[in-house]
Amino acid sequence: MxxxxxxxxxxxxxxxxxxxxxxxxxxxxxxxxxxxxxxxxxxxxxxxxxxxxxxxxxxxxxxxxxxxxxxxxQPEWISGENMFYLGRQYRLKVEAGSPNVKMAGKYLRVSVPDKKNTSQIEALVNAWYLQHARIKMEERIEKFQYMLNREGLEVNSLIIRKLNKRWGSCTPRRNIVINSDLIKAPVHCIDYVIIHELCHLKYRHHGPVFWNLLNKYCPDWPKLKEKLEKGEWVN
Ligand SMILES: [Zn+2]
Structure with missing residues (x-):
């Protein structure tokens, strides 16, 4: 208790x-x-x-x-560190070259003119996460269009940015805000956060009717929430 x-x-x-x-x-x-x-x-x-x-x-x-x-x-932005993307683990590989980030096999390869410039590496990787988060979250929201139609709901706009200590929020103007770091978590955990926020389009609180709606579209949510919070992608 x-x-x-x-x-x-x-x-x-x-x-x-x-x-x-x-x-x-x-x-x-x-x-x-x-x-x-x-x-x-x-x-x-x-x-x-x-x-x-x-x-x-x-x-x-x-x-x-x-x-x-x-x-x-907290990452140190050096080769060999673990990076997460969609719940899978990748290793950071820092190389000398013109600024670029790409995923190849088990590696997240970052090239920078100066390999010791960790703040540039950090900025490049975060921009890469943000860009991929935007594409992925849009794709997931589209997947739940049937739910929005059925419940008569509408998203004004989807905003992806780095949030502190929260995965998402829903504003009174029907904007859904999602933490770009959520792209590090598995897709079904991403879906849980998105459905949770979509349910707030209907109910702006956490009362029983809210939980009923969430249970209807995401019955596994307690498990997904736990997985999301315990994952190594959280920092
Ligand atoms: Zn909520």
């Missing part, structure tokens, strides 16, 4: 496990999840009081894991 407390501007969600023990223990895991192991007889109020007391420590641990993970996942 998951519970919540607020600490300053942070929201701490924790799961409680009851054990035959006398003291309460709090664990913060590298994925920032919080687990409370409580004595069998502890009341929710007692547990919450303990969690609140330890909140500064919990928040500090979460920040620590967060920064560590982010730097571990």
């Amino acid at each position: 998951a519970r919540n407390i607020s600490y300053g501007t942070t929201n701490i969600t924790y799961k409680v496990e009851y054990r035959d023990r006398k003291t309460l223990a709090i664990e913060v895991h590298p994925d920032s999840s919080v687990r409370v192991i409580a004595p069998a007889g502890a009341t929710p109020e007692q547990i919450q009081a303990k969690v609140e007391k330890r909140a500064p420590w919990i928040a500090k641990q979460q920040r620590h894991f967060d920064s560590k993970e982010r730097s571990a996942n």
Whole structure:
């Protein structure tokens, strides 16, 4: 069972496990999840009081894991690094030459005049992702045209750009915004995000009717969401 407390501007969600023990223990895991192991007889109020007391420590641990993970996942833009495209893994190969990016076999080959110019490599690769994301997302949206027709919905425009910490959104003007990094994930995960946002054309909230509609067009969504969030393509 998951519970919540607020600490300053942070929201701490924790799961409680009851054990035959006398003291309460709090664990913060590298994925920032919080687990409370409580004595069998502890009341929710007692547990919450303990969690609140330890909140500064919990928040500090979460920040620590967060920064560590982010730097571990951050590419250095050198040959041999893993790059993702449509859920498949490719290796980055940096070569000297005029600026260009292309996918060949298991490689994402980038040529730049100066192989040490990592910011140029990064910019080239991101532009390549953006370009391919645009083509792919348009193709996927077209695939769900039947859904739009059936539900009487219409997309004003599809916008692909790098978003922070979210995969997509749907604006009040019926624009669908998709994170260009989503192109790194498998196609069925891409479809889940697109259908989710298309459902927001009808319902601008996450109420029961929204979930009904999502279930109708993407019954596998919980599995796909989990896969998307656990994938190595997330950084
Ligand atoms: Zn949503």
